[in-house]
Amino acid sequence: xxxxxxxxxxxxxxxxxxxxxxxxxxxxxxxxxxxxxxxxxxxxxxxxxxxxxxxx
Numbered sequence: 840x841x842x843x844x845x846x847x848x849x850x851x852x853x854x855x856x857x858x859x860x861x862x863x864x865x866x867x868x869x870x871x872x873x874x875x876x877x878x879x880x881x882x883x884x885x886x887x888x889x890x891x892x893x894x895x
Contacts, residue, residue, distance in 0.1 A: 842888075
């Protein structure tokens with residue numbers, strides 16, 4: 840069964856240290872957001888796979 844995997848990579852960069860401090864995103868919050876995004880992607884992939892199992 841062929842599986843299509845699409846990958847989305849979003850990269851951002853902040854050029855100054857002052858801008859990063861004013862942003863206020865903490866490492867803990869960033870890791871939580873990454874986990875949520877990964878779980879959502881896995882769930883969507885699993886849902887798509889379940890729907891396509893009967894098609895040949």
